[in-house]
Amino acid sequence: MIIRILGEAQYEVADTDLDRLNALDATLQGAVDADDAPGFAAALQALLAAVRDRGAAVPDHVLTASDLVLPAPDADLDEIRALLGDEGLIPG
Amino acid sequence: MCVAVTIARRLALLFRVKANKALDRAEDPREVLDYSYERQLEMLTQVRRGVADVATSRKRLELQQSQLHQAADRLQAQAAEAVGAGRDDLAREALTRRSAALSELTAITTQRDALQAEEAKLTLAAQRLQARIEAFRTRKETIKATYTAAEAQTRVGEAVSGISEEMGDVGLAMQRAEDKTAQMQARAQAIDGLLASGALDDASAPGGHRDDIQAALDATTGTSEIERELAALKAAPALTARPAADSPRAADPAKENQP
Numbered sequence: 001m002i003i004r005i006l007g008e009a010q011y012e013v014a015d016t017d018l019d020r021l022n023a024l025d026a027t028l029q030g031a032v033d034a035d036d037a038p039g040f041a042a043a044l045q046a047l048l049a050a051v052r053d054r055g056a057a058v059p060d061h062v063l064t065a066s067d068l069v070l071p072a073p074d075a076d077l078d079e080i081r082a083l084l085g086d087e088g089l090i091p092g
Numbered sequence: 093m094c095v096a097v098t099i100a101r102r103l104a105l106l107f108r109v110k111a112n113k114a115l116d117r118a119e120d121p122r123e124v125l126d127y128s129y130e131r132q133l134e135m136l137t138q139v140r141r142g143v144a145d146v147a148t149s150r151k152r153l154e155l156q157q158s159q160l161h162q163a164a165d166r167l168q169a170q171a172a173e174a175v176g177a178g179r180d181d182l183a184r185e186a187l188t189r190r191s192a193a194l195s196e197l198t199a200i201t202t203q204r205d206a207l208q209a210e211e212a213k214l215t216l217a218a219q220r221l222q223a224r225i226e227a228f229r230t231r232k233e234t235i236k237a238t239y240t241a242a243e244a245q246t247r248v249g250e251a252v253s254g255i256s257e258e259m260g261d262v263g264l265a266m267q268r269a270e271d272k273t274a275q276m277q278a279r280a281q282a283i284d285g286l287l288a289s290g291a292l293d294d295a296s297a298p299g300g301h302r303d304d305i306q307a308a309l310d311a312t313t314g315t316s317e318i319e320r321e322l323a324a325l326k327a328a329p330a331l332t333a334r335p336a337a338d339s340p341r342a343a344d345p346a347k348e349n350q351p
Contacts, residue, residue, distance in 0.1 A: 003100070004257065007213055007265045009220075029098045060223035063231065065111070065253035069103035072268075084102055 011055025
């Protein structure tokens with residue numbers, strides 16, 4: 001599975017690691033639903049660290065769309081809401 | 093992955109929707125390839141310009157850092173001079189201004205570091221985008237040479253989704269860098285104003301005007317020198333006035349420029 005961390009890189013993660021990432025992803029979603037900014041920041045860092053740790057960076061010359069796209073490390077709740085609320089915000 | 097639509101999945105879908113919209117508009121999916129490639133090249137130019145803009149802003153902050161450093165050092169020296177002259181009021185004023193200069197310095201150092209990080213990220217993004225545009229170009233030529241329109245649908249979709257996501261990511265990175273640069277510029281302008289007002293100005297700089305603390309210190313020193321010369325005259329009435337070169341103030345060339 002290909003996972004992009006915005007502003008950073010794409011990573012290829014083995015299917016065997018997905019359970020662990022799923023749990024972290026659910027925590028992240030829970031923090032957004034609860035409007036819990038510190039919880040969101042912590043969950044995001046944990047998720048990004050796991051992706052970097054378990055994933056292999058996709059080489060620059062490989063062109064592939066991602067199955068999952070994760071926010072940038074310093075993203076906050078407002079930025080996430082803006083991204084999700086209006087697809088027109090994504091440039092390109 | 094779980095069925096629940098999480099943020100990561102929604103974000104991935106949003107990027108894909110953008111790519112699909114471009115494909116849906118075209119009669120033959122292969123038309124999208126050339127159009128997309130042109131936009132990629134435009135974007136690469138924009139990103140490179142963005143890197144240059146951020147670097148310019150960073151350099152401006154670095155210049156201000158060094159100006160604030162000089163101002164803080166000069167105010168420290170003035171405070172010491174004022175204490176030596178028994179002018180605690182001037183020393184206090186100089187130290188207050190020095191503290192203001194140092195707090196500005198701390199703030200712009202943080203901003204400068206943030207800009208440098210943005211510059212590094214954008215530089216990497218530009219390199220990655222360039223590599224992926226090259227990959228896209230190769231794939232575009234292969235698709236156009238080899239495949240029928242029907243077969244091209246899938247291949248074009250894959251290529252366009254991949255590059256579209258990359259462009260979206262780079263576009264977001266540029267927006268972030270622009271936002272940070274704009275924040276920085278507001279502060280840089282304020283500091284330029286502060287430096288231009290003379291509050292932190294370097295009195296000994298060539299052409300620089302004399303600030304009020306230095307003027308008061310000079311007046312104090314001048315008064316005590318006159319008193320000393322007067323005392324010397326009284327002690328030895330036959331002695332002529334000492335040459336100006338003996339005076340410690342006149343020995344400082346920077347101060348000779350002052351009005």
